[in-house]
Amino acid sequence: MMKVVKMKVLVLAVAALLLKVDSQLTDDVAEYLLRLNDRINALEKSCTGGGRKVVFSVVHRPSSIKGYNIGITGPYDVASVLVHKHAITNIGNAYNTQTGIFTAPVKGVYFFTFTTYSWVSEADIGVSLYRNNEEILLIWETQDRGDNEDYASNSAALILEQGDKVYMNLPKGFRVSSSTTTNIHTFSGFLLYQL
Numbered sequence: 001m002m003k004v005v006k007m008k009v010l011v012l013a014v015a016a017l018l019l020k021v022d023s024q025l026t027d028d029v030a031e032y033l034l035r036l037n038d039r040i041n042a043l044e045k046s047c048t049g050g051g052r053k054v055v056f057s058v059v060h061r062p063s064s065i066k067g068y069n070i071g072i073t074g075p076y077d078v079a080s081v082l083v084h085k086h087a088i089t090n091i092g093n094a095y096n097t098q099t100g101i102f103t104a105p106v107k108g109v110y111f112f113t114f115t116t117y118s119w120v121s122e123a124d125i126g127v128s129l130y131r132n133n134e135e136i137l138l139i140w141e142t143q144d145r146g147d148n149e150d151y152a153s154n155s156a157a158l159i160l161e162q163g164d165k166v167y168m169n170l171p172k173g174f175r176v177s178s179s180t181t182t183n184i185h186t187f188s189g190f191l192l193y194q195l
Helices: 002-018 027-047
Strands: 055-059 070-073 086-091 101-103 108-119 123-131 134-143 149-160 165-170 176-179 186-194
Touching (some): 108 165, 123 149, 123 176, 134 149
Antiparallel strands (some): 055 086, 108 149, 108 176
16 A cells, blocks of 8 residues: 555656646646556555455354264255354455355455365265355265265356356255364355456
């Protein structure tokens, strides 16, 4: 931020020198310097995301326990939003811990990442990342009899309009695992910059 302030002062000083301005400014020169200052402020705003801070990191907790503080979610007869109710961070409150849905507060480029965990055998495991009603990413595997434990992660940068919804979805018939004590199943996102 200090660099931006120094840059402003430098640009204004150079503008004054280039225009060979005396100690008395004409109305035209003063107006030009005000417009120049407005452009610098707009540039500063675009470089800092407009000052808007949007960051969340949330954890899925199981509703029931299988063992070792681990629980299974699913399978369900229909695809379901996977609600991560435990917030580690939720600056800007754009993620709703009751619905599991992130709502973009401003138009911009956002980055999302998630890690899912599974501790089941002979089942389809995985999750999807959705924007509005469109599947963006899917991670999926069929667990066989000898393969009981897996992690999977994925990430995406998305251009969102204000009001767009992003959420994790548990596909029909799929299962995932999570812990009551450790953060092994997470979903995070943040605003990179406003558009």
